[in-house]
Amino acid sequence: MQLVTAVIKPHMLDPVKEALRDVGASGITVTQVSGFGRQGGHTETYRGAEYQVDFVPKIKVEVLTDVGGADKIADAISRSARTGQIGDGKIWVTDVGHAVRIRTGEMGIDAI
Amino acid sequence: MQLVTAVIKPHMLDPVKEALRDVGASGITVTQVSGFGRQGGHTETYRGAEYQVDFVPKIKVEVLTDVGGADKIADAISRSARTGQIGDGKIWVTDVGHAVRIRTGEMGIDAI
Amino acid sequence: MQLVTAVIKPHMLDPVKEALRDVGASGITVTQVSGFGRQGGHTETYRGAEYQVDFVPKIKVEVLTDVGGADKIADAISRSARTGQIGDGKIWVTDVGHAVRIRTGEMGIDAI
Amino acid sequence: MKRRLATVAGLAALLLVVTATPAFAQDATAADVQIVLDNIWVLVAAVLVIFMQAGFALVEAGLTRAKSVSNIMMKNLMDLSAGVLAFGAVGFAIAFGAGNDWFGTEGWFLNTNHFTDGYFGTLTLPTFFIFQVAFAATAATIVSGAMAERTKFKSYFIYSFALTALIYPVVVHWTWGGGWLNDIGPGFTDFAGSTIVHSVGGWAALMGALVLGPRIGKYTKDGKPRAIPGHSIPFAILGVFILWIGWFGFNAGSELAADLAVGPIALTTLLAAAAGGVGGVATIWLKTGKPDAAMAGNGVLAGLVGITAGTAAVGPWAAVLIGLLAGVIVVYSVFFFDRIRIDDPVGAISVHGVCGAWGTLAVGLFATDGGLFYGDGLALLGTQLVGVVAVFVFVTLTAGALFAGIKATVGLRVPREEELAGLDIAEHGAPGYAPDAMPAGTPSPLSAAAGAAAVVS
Amino acid sequence: MKRRLATVAGLAALLLVVTATPAFAQDATAADVQIVLDNIWVLVAAVLVIFMQAGFALVEAGLTRAKSVSNIMMKNLMDLSAGVLAFGAVGFAIAFGAGNDWFGTEGWFLNTNHFTDGYFGTLTLPTFFIFQVAFAATAATIVSGAMAERTKFKSYFIYSFALTALIYPVVVHWTWGGGWLNDIGPGFTDFAGSTIVHSVGGWAALMGALVLGPRIGKYTKDGKPRAIPGHSIPFAILGVFILWIGWFGFNAGSELAADLAVGPIALTTLLAAAAGGVGGVATIWLKTGKPDAAMAGNGVLAGLVGITAGTAAVGPWAAVLIGLLAGVIVVYSVFFFDRIRIDDPVGAISVHGVCGAWGTLAVGLFATDGGLFYGDGLALLGTQLVGVVAVFVFVTLTAGALFAGIKATVGLRVPREEELAGLDIAEHGAPGYAPDAMPAGTPSPLSAAAGAAAVVS
Amino acid sequence: MKRRLATVAGLAALLLVVTATPAFAQDATAADVQIVLDNIWVLVAAVLVIFMQAGFALVEAGLTRAKSVSNIMMKNLMDLSAGVLAFGAVGFAIAFGAGNDWFGTEGWFLNTNHFTDGYFGTLTLPTFFIFQVAFAATAATIVSGAMAERTKFKSYFIYSFALTALIYPVVVHWTWGGGWLNDIGPGFTDFAGSTIVHSVGGWAALMGALVLGPRIGKYTKDGKPRAIPGHSIPFAILGVFILWIGWFGFNAGSELAADLAVGPIALTTLLAAAAGGVGGVATIWLKTGKPDAAMAGNGVLAGLVGITAGTAAVGPWAAVLIGLLAGVIVVYSVFFFDRIRIDDPVGAISVHGVCGAWGTLAVGLFATDGGLFYGDGLALLGTQLVGVVAVFVFVTLTAGALFAGIKATVGLRVPREEELAGLDIAEHGAPGYAPDAMPAGTPSPLSAAAGAAAVVS
């Protein structure tokens, strides 16, 4: 099995969710994160003092899939999360040794 | 070493924590996440308009362990997080190349 | 490629960010997490009743890098996040199969 | 433009005739002005008392969890709304209409043929009603906090209607309405309602919490109470401030006239509140080592409830003592109810029920005219005790029956799933703190941030 | 010390002379005291009305998203600040100065040579101005909610200045200022401003929302409205409570004197608010199965707006009916504007515009003197209709032109990126809910927790 | 029921005798009614001033971090509670009791043998005390904001007691109490306390912030100030609204009587606040390009503090100017103190200390009777300067000694770890914003969401 992880722009979560549903992903786990990268942060001012906010809000999406499915999923995310502007984010894939569905105790590919 | 990751129901965190303590896990890292899966979301209404909330609050639990320990830990989580109802969540295990304890710089299994 | 993950004390995020910039990391993804470990929690009292808060706020830092870079990055984090007191946190490294930059579709090392 | 203002004035004069109140012309006498002043002052006081509804809502919201915050706010808004109608239609007549020693039987729907001019001294029916309905709403809303986080909204609505229309008015008739408690000994003395308003609310809260049972998770398997911290101390303390200032209307307005007695009443109110705050914080500080914010707030409120009965009957020193002791009592009372497994998230039973009783009895001790400590014996104290007990018995029985009845019919408690998830979504449709919707219109996944609001099962 | 208090008294006496008001000595007559009482009461009422600004701010903040919360609060604070200056300099003269049937032309800058003693009956110029400026600020601030989350701060500032200085005062001159609407039929009757204040605000809000267009994400591609839940129901309901008590000042203070008519006015106000709350919640409950908190709040406000015109002209039963129907109307009106793609996040158009019109017409139905249902025919109702329509036409034209003008020059709407990220950072420099800064001084990365505040693109 | 109301009236009459105030019967004279009106009005004003405590609490809470929010609320609640007792027991006698030119030496514990009828003109002792104690609490609470997020609760308690019981009363005795500042030149003029209340608080805040040192992270290693944004702008602006309306009680109530001078006082108060808001926002907007919400709020408060001294002595134009300049001054003053490394999270020193001084001096410029710009020379301005300087010297010395003494004994500042983690848990036991407890009773792990509350080390 494999785990596809993506860091995307918050307002692209909706299209990504749709795209994943379309390619048959059975589930998603989503986390609010903050990103630092080429996109850069911005400056805020409070009571006349400036300060730099380096981090930009992002959403992390994780999808567990069987080995064959990872490419399809990465591809679906890549297409649906793209705005073409800096800060669209990254996708990466890692190997997963084994998986369990807690409710039933099912293992491996059946767990997903 | 291995990393055991589990996505569980928020109110099962307490029993999972106890179970992990019992099997000797030295530490846990916990993240608030939102899940999308079989469990489905729910409909809310605000000022008369309905809207769909697809995501369900979940807790992600991560435990770093030596290779031998992963099964025991996955098993402990699986047992303690189970309610038997849809949405109990998943557990997956990934390999970890190396680990460091920041305080001391200890490496590998000593770091955990 | 590899993914370096670190769990650090919240107020060490600033120095870690600087250290990572210094060693040329192109980006970081940061998550608010809660940790349970040797450091232990603390007791709170509310309206005269005591209760135990087991979890301590932590920050998780993730950096995607090419294989060669992981050590350098782990080292930079380790040095910059260290206060020498219990609870400084952990660093671990996992292998990443492939990576994509969403904006361009670039793959592998170019994606980072 | 003067012409038009004249028109307006003419219209107003006309209206005066229409509403059958004496018109004041250039030759108004001092007595006329005094009557207007009485009415204006009591109206201003009534506005302060109505503002207390916001204070109650905030205290209750602050000391409970975010996932049911809409529910608390709604209960407070709707028991005022429904309460005004219920008390106007029925409750006011039972309380103040002519009848027997036990309840009024005339004057339904604010009937002006019954409540004729002069019935309320210098106050007009509208003035008197507005002031009194604010008190009725206070009695009702006290219960909301004790039953927080687990009661069906519909069922609360029914309870609140019944208390405002029936239970509270009966107690009022016994006392301010001229009923039997005035005939016991030197006459039961509860100037602004430590017992009549606050204990009624407090004892109803007791029965509500008892019939409902504790919130899921409030007790460990071995029965030990657990803390369930409130989600917003700033809301709670803001609520305390609002209640404090509202209480000047509550107590000083209960003079039902603008005269120089209003000042001393306001003074005892202020002193007791301050002493209650100091007493509450000192007690919890000594017991646990921490000056708990929620308990400090409870202390202030306990002091205010405590002085309410005797505010016009005791001197400044007594006010400080009554408040201080109320602050001490409320802490021990909260511990007591926690231990006997009555889960009262905001301390309403202790603040309003217990300290209301204390304040009423304290009149028997400290009243400059009739108090035990002023050498006037036990007559007044005994009378006060009779009143406290009578109201306790009446309210626990009737409110107990009411809650049991609701439980047996429409049900009182939400399903377990709903309670775990919080009442806001299931009862009212949406979370009290919605995460910012994403640009596309879907709310962000972070429901959790403001307190985990979705249905967990 | 007595000596010094005497000094102070002397100074005060001196001041009295300076400000050219009659001094009251030991031998003050009852009429003198009545004059003082009139002024004190109207000032207290004015304070209550000014407090309503906080209520509006909270309702609007609560029903919109966290990422623009500073902006809402600032708009409410600054339209009061700028409004006081604008209305004092220009608006007050247009409204109340001598002139023609359409607008005043004298009395700029609160000119005491124009507004001489007695001009406002027993009220002094300061008293009358403070009361009136609070009304002007109310009219202005109503718009803020309907235009929330997408309007440039600078542009709102310009609008608010223009409304307070020019548009609102003209409508006031037509009516309270003695203008043409007093000469139609039996005379247009709008005691405290259902139309004059609330509909002016509501119709301006309509034009603002129309010219602006809906928020990004409010409508699906196929035009169906989506819910964008507000970020804090407790803020919204606290705001409703504050508005409710403020309204006692609004309506009862509009008597412009302390007399016994104040009580009946307060009573109709209270009853209509309560009935509005019940009507609103019942309607939404029946329609969707959920007693929505925001709609309950809108219901209370609708009842209050509805009774404002007839508060001194109708009886208690009519007040209940007017409020109840306002509560029903507001729900359907909100649905209506949602459907026709006018995005009003807080329901300002429905509450103030529509229910203001309803309340004004209701006078023609229920006025005990002149109302259709009291057998007095259609004359008053017709007059009310003329007033409602005239104000609608005038405000939509002038406010429409104003917003179109602003749009064409400085622009009305923030850029898309800014709207997505929320207005607080781009317009005001910092988020309304800043995450706790880390010890090192850098704010924590969790900007997202309190509502995703950074620039997304 | 009439029978019973009679009973109540009898009781009240009795009480009137007991409290030794003249009873008003049917034959009350106009002078009697005026006396009652004086007392009622000043009591209502006092309630408004006490409400300001909620305003201060909210402004301070909003402009600081979530992790110490309970602490701020508690400080504000407890300095009122303790302050009432301290001022009643000791402070009031020092301030208003007979004595010498420097302080009072009689009338401890509100001794009615000393403060006999007529001592305070037409006001009764309770009325006068309640009004004055609200001022004392204001002076005390100003300091809370400047010392926020790093002061031990216990130590704040001690300070607050000392200021209310000793330091503030001495300054009051010098002025309102009849002391030496009345004998300088034409007499020091500070109608409602720009210097006497606000500067006393502001200069004490200065010494507190100085002795404490800045918050961890407020300055970079090279000494540059960093912004530490407040956690809730809506709280802060709500606080400003509450303070604004409370100030009508503060200034207009300081007339200490109900007369026609109250209107002009309220008018200058309103105008200065509005102008202060506009001045503050314009200044920060021009300087940084952003209309900062917190600074707008500070501007309004600066305008209010500025007008407080001259509210009864200057005309409307002067009020606008004084407010506008206060709005400008406060921005530059905040920058100044930031630069000289005095960390005042809420701007209390600038708003109350600096603008209090400005307002007091402005009387010397703008007073219609005695002001430099009215051709009356420098005598009054000089006197005002003497007062400003005298109070500055006295307060900085005594408050400085007080804080140094506390620091040397019980300690003033919390340990570094506690400050990093926030004061709420370590000082008060629990976070101000607790995450919703999980069903099992354990709070959720997300302490972080509302601002990282656990002990980091």
Ligand SMILES: Nc1ncnc2c1ncn2[C@@H]1O[C@H](COP(=O)(O)OP(=O)(O)O)[C@@H](O)[C@H]1O
């Ligand atoms: N090396 C990296 N490791 C982990 N996360 C990264 C890395 N580089 C970028 N990211 C994440 O991806 C987000 C977008 O990256 P950024 O460089 O801003 O733009 P782009 O994706 O267009 O190259 C960042 O905000 C960060 O969350």
Ligand SMILES: Nc1ncnc2c1ncn2[C@@H]1O[C@H](COP(=O)(O)OP(=O)(O)O)[C@@H](O)[C@H]1O
């Ligand atoms: N393929 C997946 N990838 C990542 N997370 C998943 C996946 N499937 C499920 N999850 C996570 O597990 C949670 C529970 O899954 P769900 O399908 O609802 O029930 P069950 O675990 O009983 O099968 C989801 O809310 C989601 O967080």
Ligand SMILES: Nc1ncnc2c1ncn2[C@@H]1O[C@H](COP(=O)(O)OP(=O)(O)O)[C@@H](O)[C@H]1O
């Ligand atoms: N076995 C583990 N698995 C996952 N996370 C861990 C593990 N042990 C520790 N952590 C994380 O690291 C943090 C610090 O660990 P702790 O044992 O308290 O101190 P130290 O890092 O000094 O050994 C914990 O709060 C937790 O978030």
